[in-house]
Amino acid sequence: MSDELFVVEDLTVTTSTGRGPVDVVKNVSFTVGRDETLGIVGESGSGKSMTALAVLGLLPRGARTSGSVRLDGTELLGRSDRELRPIRGNAISMVFQDPLSSLNPYYTVGLQIEEMYRTHRGGSRKAARQVVIEALEQVRIPDAGRRIDQYPHQFSGGMRQRVMIAMALCCSPSLLIADEPTTALDVTVQAQILELLAELQSTTGTGMIFITHDLAVISSIAQRVLVMRSGDPVEYGTAEQVFSDPQHDYTRMLLDAVPRIDDEVAS
């Protein structure tokens, strides 16, 4: 399986709270191939974001990890912050679940994406600014040339999400980890963004981990699906397997609980 882009084996994340250590991610394993999308779904609080943060070495202080996380055969787990910095935002980029707290309120949106880009790619500010405008246009930010000089609080919730996506895409990562990237987008903009990501994958071969509660979105974009509950990987298989023949009661329960737009509503 050495041709897999990204391999996670037996990843365990242990946090310490006031009451001693807790395993918030327990023996999670999965692979993501080039041009492939893995969907992670599951209970709120089941360890989805922790899994993503562990990959990038961004866990909260005091958290410990074990297992193996490899990108193109190179082990990432246990690396120092200094070793991981050139990888973050470059080979692996991440769209964080809470955009407002991952953007700096004191800098314009343009400057933040520009810095990210220039850190990894260099070049002049002027050239970077053009890249940023194009990146914002790509994620359907209207009037990007003017918006670029605005601060995060001047954007709507969904626009901030799109800023995060633009930032994650600007260095053409090998692996994109997107944690609930479209929760604040209306369904038409969401469809455009999903299309953009698919297009990007097919041209650059980017592998993607897509974390979401929206099972309909997962069914349309993911080839493989991992279902998590209280830190445990309860089900892992191809999207078709998981959606058409779920093996675990929790997966079945989730699929039954999906609100459907076409169903009759009791009133």
Add this chain to the structure above:
Amino acid sequence: MTLLQVQGVVKEFSTPGALGRKSTFTAVDDVSFDVELGETLAVVGESGSGKSTTARIAARLLEPTRGTVIFDGVDVTRARGKELARFRNDVQVVFQDPFSSLNPRYTVERIITAPLSYQGIKPAEGYRAAAQELMERVGLNPDHCQRYPAQFSGGQAQRIGIARALAVNPKLVICDEAVSALDVSIQAQVLELLMRLQAESGFSYIFIAHDLAVVRQICHRVAVMNQGRIVELGTREQVFGDPQDDYTRTLLAAVPRINPEWDAKRRQRKVTL
């Protein structure tokens, strides 16, 4: 009875224009709607169309450039002092960005019971028990009441915001993408709680969401926004069953669905089991 009237509300923001000149941007453009007592009005629409801005004006967290907000028969558009404090107690907001609306230095217990202590209400069973009961109702582990916001997941933080909004028996709760970070099963539990509180205590809700299936479950009427304006406002049956505006139709057509083939297979298997 009409609880909230929003009349002709306009919000302009000044933005950097070309050559350093300031220009204004109209985020909310002549928006009017009512919310009846015990009613749920959903607001859906384009990302950036002015939903959160409208919500913040309705909650008096932001002053409109023009227009009026009337609550319980009183014009609160320019309310100050005592009048504003009373209004603030009656109207609670669950914010779109959960973490940034929770003070990172306070424990969850303190955050959830803040509206109580702000109003000088001492719960008979004590603050801790009150917080723990609210946590349980939104599916959070009550043993975690001494934790700080950063120690919770996105969906858990969202539920902290919901618990806080429900602490003081408000008349109107404005939910801005309040259930978007919850898995479908916990989401169903929270929606049920909101509907039960409405039946029991007559809460009204303004429910902003992008998930149209959820909206269809919970609302009585829907307002559809696009580019700062309400392009359609009607009962749930009207808007979902017989949409009049083009944008509404586009929106309804774009709702993602689980791969129908896989879904049918699964349902078939379930029946034969």
